[in-house]
Amino acid sequence: MTRWYREKKKEHFYKEAKRVGYRARSSFKLLQIQKKYNVIKRSDTVVDLGAAPGGWSQVAKEIVGENGTVIGTDLLQIAPLSGITFLQADMTKDSSLGELESILESKKVNVVISDMSPDISGNYSVDHARSVYLCEQALKTAETILNLNGNFVCKVFSGPDLENFINKVNKKFQVVKRFFPPASRKSSSEIYIIAKFFRK
Numbered sequence: 001m002t003r004w005y006r007e008k009k010k011e012h013f014y015k016e017a018k019r020v021g022y023r024a025r026s027s028f029k030l031l032q033i034q035k036k037y038n039v040i041k042r043s044d045t046v047v048d049l050g051a052a053p054g055g056w057s058q059v060a061k062e063i064v065g066e067n068g069t070v071i072g073t074d075l076l077q078i079a080p081l082s083g084i085t086f087l088q089a090d091m092t093k094d095s096s097l098g099e100l101e102s103i104l105e106s107k108k109v110n111v112v113i114s115d116m117s118p119d120i121s122g123n124y125s126v127d128h129a130r131s132v133y134l135c136e137q138a139l140k141t142a143e144t145i146l147n148l149n150g151n152f153v154c155k156v157f158s159g160p161d162l163e164n165f166i167n168k169v170n171k172k173f174q175v176v177k178r179f180f181p182p183a184s185r186k187s188s189s190e191i192y193i194i195a196k197f198f199r200k
Contacts, residue, residue, distance in 0.1 A: 024055030026115055028183035029192070030153075031059055036179065037194045039151040040064060045109050047100065047145065048072040049091055049138050049154075050116030057084050060113065071103060091116075092137045097144060108147040114138035114154040117190075124189075128159030135165055135193070143172060148200040158189045169195050 011025070033039060040046055046060045051072030061070045061084050071085045072078060073096070078086040087103060089096035116138060118130035135156045142152045152173065156162060170176050174197035184190055 024053055025183065027055035027059050029115075029181040030056045030113065032181040032183055033153060033179060033192060033194060034059070034063060037177065037196070039113075039153055039194065039196065040111050043067040044111055045069040045104075045107050046071070046111045046113060047104075047109055047141070049112065049114035049141060050074055050134070051086065052076040052078050054078050054081050054084070054086070056113060056115055057081060057086075060111075069107065071100070073100060091141060092134070097141060100141070101145065104145065109145045109150060110147055111151045111153070112138065112142040112146055113152075117155065124157075125159070128157045128189075129161060131155075131157040132159070132161040132165050136168070139165075139169060139172070142198070146198045146200070148198060150198040152193075152195040152198065154193050155190050156193060158191055162191075166193065169193055173198055 040060055040063045042063065042065050044064045045068065046064060048057045048060055048070060051057050052074035054072060057070050057072040058081060064070060071087065073087045073089050073091055075090055077088050085103060087100060089099055091097065114135065116134040118127055118134060120127055135154045138154045146152065156165065166176060173195035177194045179192045179194050181192065
């Protein structure tokens with residue numbers, strides 16, 4: 001067992017996720033975003049991009065309740081979760097967006113959330129650029145499927161391209177905030193962009 005894994009197992013949010021049955025510690029990040037910004041409401045339709053292993057989808061489903069809809073997408077296959085639809089797809093491809101739209105069947109989407117992350121290369125400028133690219137793809141998806149006044153959340157790595165991306169989000173949403181959830185590791189360079197009230 002590596003030192004990294006031992007430390008991870010000791011970590012509060014990791015243990016707490018195991019205790020309450022969430023598939024990932026990142027579930028608590030979405031709970032903290034929700035508590036502060038109230039991005040998801042009961043009975044909403046939510047699309048979760050980069051959903052594996054399903055932790056954010058679990059939280060979203062708890063919030064939207066029985067009458068709400070949660071659809072998660074990821075490159076990886078995700079083990080089934082009751083009441084949630086998973087699509088194995090690459091959301092950087094237009095064909096995958098088409099697949100998602102056919103699953104939605106003209107449903108109005110209230111919220112798009114994205115915890116997508118690139119494969120970490122170890123070269124920070126490369127990882128930052130890839131992270132921004134994934135966020136731009138998430139924004140493109142949101143622009144295509146979000147209902148008027150819908151909300152958008154995405155994770156991005158801090159760096160020189162961040163401001164340019166936030167400017168793009170600002171043109172599409174009335175309110176845009178940056179948030180570093182307490183559940184994020186203190187050493188992490190990730191930041192969450194919270195965008196509310198989509199201008200269709």
